[in-house]
Amino acid sequence: MKKYLAKSKLKSVYVENNKAIKVFDKNYNKSDVLYEALNTARVEDAGVNIPKLLEVAVTDGKWSITSEYVEGPTLTQLIEKYPDKADDYIKKMVEYQISFQKKSNPLLLVLKDKMNRQINSIEQLDNSVKYELLTRLNSMKNHTKLCHGDYCPDNIIVSADAKGNIEEITAVDWVHATQGNASADIANTFLLLKLQFGDKSDIPEKYISTFCELTNTKRSYVNEWLPLVAAARLTKNKEEEKELLEQWINVVDFQ
Ligand SMILES: Nc1ncnc2c1ncn2[C@@H]1O[C@H](COP(=O)(O)OP(=O)(O)O)[C@@H](O)[C@H]1O
Ligand SMILES: [Mg+2]
Known part of the structure; x- marks a missing residue:
């Protein structure tokens, strides 16, 4: 079952199998998505304890970034x-x-x-x-x-x-x-x-x-x-x- 954490015109974030999946709109610039993933990985490399990046994918023409899900309120x-x-x-x-x-x-x-x-x-x-x-x-x-x-x-x-x-x-x-x-x-x-x-x-x-x-x-x-x-x-x-x-x-x- 998908549980949505955030939804807007351009992107949404849902939780599935203890993972947070950020899905970008079809028209979202591909290099912006890849930049977000790479930049996040570089922060991980710096040694900051953040939810780990797990996957970058395209499903039904939409790019997505999957990371570990952190339980808890904002x-x-x-x-x-x-x-x-x-x-x-x-x-x-x-x-x-x-x-x-x-x-x-x-x-x-x-x-x-x-x-x-x-x-x-x-x-x-x-x-x-x-x-x-x-x-x-x-x-x-x-x-x-x-x-x-x-x-x-x-x-x-x-x-x-x-x-x-x-x-x-x-x-x-x-x-x-x-x-x-x-x-x-x-x-x-x-x-x-x-x-x-x-x-x-x-x-x-x-x-x-x-x-x-x-x-x-x-x-x-x-x-x-x-x-x-x-x-x-x-x-x-x-x-x-x-x-x-x-x-x-x-x-x-x-x-
Ligand atoms: N890995 C995660 N674990 C738990 N919640 C997350 C995670 N990633 C995003 N969220 C939730 O989804 C919201 C939107 O994600 P975020 O990456 O901040 O997207 P945006 O670019 O739309 O601000 C966050 O404010 C947070 O509440
Ligand atoms: Mg945000």
């Missing part, structure tokens, strides 16, 4: 169920991120190269703003830490005890993984949390301050990445994100 579901425990969950989320940031794989794309391409390709940005963003990006330190690229509560799977305390944590959806600066990946997740929970939630702030505390990083250092990751995300062309992203891009003028 972090989004757990936060909804136990909102009072959000602080503890955010801490666990940060600790897991810090642990995979210690890993790396030289074969992953370099985050700064990817962001350079993304920011360059945005037509709606004023040339002077683009120039300012690219100048800042190129002045940022080069690092080779593993960055997830889409580290958000929907991509985090946990197991919790009867009281809602997290016992195990892992992440899926490593298609955007790169090697780069840890603070860039933190700034990216901060934006994702803002987009998910809204401006009034204290979750994004809690997240960023927990990271800074645990790693002795200056908040201003993470802040420098905010306009850059916001600009890079504009390339996704999501109408509902545009306003917030443009707000964060403009922060560049005030620093």
Whole structure:
């Protein structure tokens, strides 16, 4: 019996025989599917404990990626169920991120190269703003830490005890993984949390301050990445994100 975990126009994920099968729409770009599989394997090679990639296949003209199934709710579901425990969950989320940031794989794309391409390709940005963003990006330190690229509560799977305390944590959806600066990946997740929970939630702030505390990083250092990751995300062309992203891009003028 197939049990669906997620369904959208372009892809769906179901569980069968203890495996998670991600099926892509017929028109999905083949190289994007193969890239996702290869990138995920490279994260496994880096030594991160994630659900193992098992198979890439084509069935009825649709590409699919099969991996081990991890039982348990997503972090989004757990936060909804136990909102009072959000602080503890955010801490666990940060600790897991810090642990995979210690890993790396030289074969992953370099985050700064990817962001350079993304920011360059945005037509709606004023040339002077683009120039300012690219100048800042190129002045940022080069690092080779593993960055997830889409580290958000929907991509985090946990197991919790009867009281809602997290016992195990892992992440899926490593298609955007790169090697780069840890603070860039933190700034990216901060934006994702803002987009998910809204401006009034204290979750994004809690997240960023927990990271800074645990790693002795200056908040201003993470802040420098905010306009850059916001600009890079504009390339996704999501109408509902545009306003917030443009707000964060403009922060560049005030620093
Ligand atoms: N290996 C897995 N084990 C358990 N659940 C998974 C696994 N892979 C994906 N999922 C679930 O399916 C959802 C969608 O998969 P994901 O790879 O994140 O696709 P998308 O690219 O659509 O975000 C995830 O948020 C998670 O809930
Ligand atoms: Mg996902």
